[in-house]
Amino acid sequence: MLEFIERVLGAFCNWECLHDAFCLLNAFALQHIHNFIKAPRRLFHLFGKFHVNSTYAVYLAKQQKHNIKYLVSIISENPDSYMFHTANIGLASVQAKVMNIPVIIKETRGEKEKELLDLEAAIKEAAQKHSISGIVCGAIASKYQRSRVDKIAKKLGLVSLTPLWHKDPETLLRDMLRAGFRIIITAVSAEGFGQSWLGRIIDEQTIQDLLELNKKHGVHISGEGGEYETLVLDCPLFAKSIKITESDVWWQGNSGRLMIKDVVLEDKTAD
Template identity: 45%
Template sequence: MTWAALTSGGKDSILALQKALDAGMDVTYMVTVVPKNPDSYMFHSANLSAVPVIAERCGLTYVGIPSDGEKEAELLDLKNGLAALQIEGVIVGAIESEYQRSRVAAICDELGIALFAPLWKMDPLALLREVADRMDVRIVVTAADGLGENVLGKRIDDDLIDVLCKISAKRRIHIAGEGGEYESLTLAAPCFSSPVLYAGCTTELSCGRGIVHIEKFW
């Protein structure tokens, strides 16, 4: 079977890709929906210029699907983009969000292709431990009480996981960010031929939201 990995470059989708490759699956494409709307319900918008570089590191063909990022309409954009590919299945990094998983599953059903979601219902702490052990992942967006300069731009390692667990105990955030509390960017993983490098990094904190803007990746 020929597969496409749906990813924003974040930890969950790249870990799902890694698990697919670990299982010997034939992954050909790295697909990213590129929304104009930074508040898309389904898709991340920060630092997506990293994904073509990630695809190159993984030896995959990058496919960018433009979208206005409007609720539900963006799903049609994804469906049309996937329909144009010669694939038999899609890999996703959903953990607990039924909103996301069910909508991608419905698209797969309509297109007659399979869905592979290896992280679905995985224990969030175990997931973060695996990310810390196997990958270089940085938090690049924060959008929850208790998250700001204390985690923004930091690598997910054992120390940061402890910080997230303590904040979760007080604020009841999802430690893996499944509720949109934070977004991440993967700079290295076992499936990368070499780490992704970057330059031109600035940090913005405003109205309870933080973002690391990165100008260039290679």
Template identity: 30%
Template sequence: MKLASLFSGGKDSMFSLYLMEQMGHDVPYLVNIIPEDAASWIFHTPNLSVVPLMAESMGKELVTATSSGSEEGDMDGLRRALDGLDVEGVISGAIWSDYQWDRMNLVCGDLGLKLFAPLWRKDQDMLMDQFLDSGIEAVVAGCYAEGLGEEWLGRPIDRGSVEDMKRVRERTGISIMGEGGEYESLTIDSPMHRGPLEILSSEREWSRTGGTLRVTSARIGERRA
């Protein structure tokens, strides 16, 4: 099937896209909704400015729409981005959120599109193992939970960091996939990229409730032999 991928640049949207292409689907479009309010009801917001570089590196057409960040605004932005696209369905990186699932289903249903969520309701330890095996590389771009301090910002999501997350989970009950909003991620590379995302400069914003790594400059790097 010909599909569009809801794409934020985080690991879940990238992993979902990767899985659907591995199943043989054609995914020529990345759809990125840009909320004016960082506290968007539905969409991931950190570092959306680097999404065009990711689309370029993967050879995908990027389709964007703005949103107020409210529930209705997010749904309207999604509807405007998808309306008229030559696709049969949409890929989502949703894992647990019934709210997110319901709202996306409403929009897709109105447009006659099928919603695919290959991560939906899967065991999170299993998903993380599959993610680590996929060849996708990502870093932590935001921390908002007890046990994930400023030292986690920019840290690669690899087997060592996942083991540390599991130890934090034993104390606090966090989701190691970040599905409860415990952390946000930024994809650096994948088997679909012609070259990795190189972060040239970034800024850290930190407070008592957590913080974000904001990329201020980046480029597509060369693939190493």
């Protein structure tokens, strides 16, 4: 008995072993638990941060055979929102289109803590209308964001999955590149960045430069602290790639944004 329980608990502590845990519980006929936490194959994803981390979290969830049924995009009026990225957030619908996943879009005034009520309402709507059993969140190191998403999930009886949590940010970026992600930087807001970073493709040299900024200024390599924001132009999840055809640059001090005004979708070329 003790060995069985240890196997179950160990599986629950490992993202990659979630399915094994559900199988073990089912085999042991703990039906009252199984009915509550049966394998969360029908999930929706919090896309409100609109960062490469969010898209990569979807990618990993699908790799683990989870069924991503909906994306949720929260559009904040506050450019300095504590919970949500805001640069070019309107393009969330474009990304949802090329992923062929429906997106639920909600607006918020972006007031600290109060914006969580808007997030909760969006999640509750998705869970009730679409039989969703869990949430995928792209948080890496932000306890503020993860704890609040976890709290909402618990309140609504949903499973909260964070496949990137506490992963090494340098390794994550390289894993994304190896997986075929094409990523650009769309906003910066930290010492050490210059206007030339806007629109820059993340490649090996960019990673090396981010490592230097981390050493000199404490910049989080994955931009988890809001130091920079990104847009995924292409990845294995996309049926078509995104091409920016018109944009402007806004810059003030050591902060700026690439304001994307228009994009087109292009057929993907075979490697």
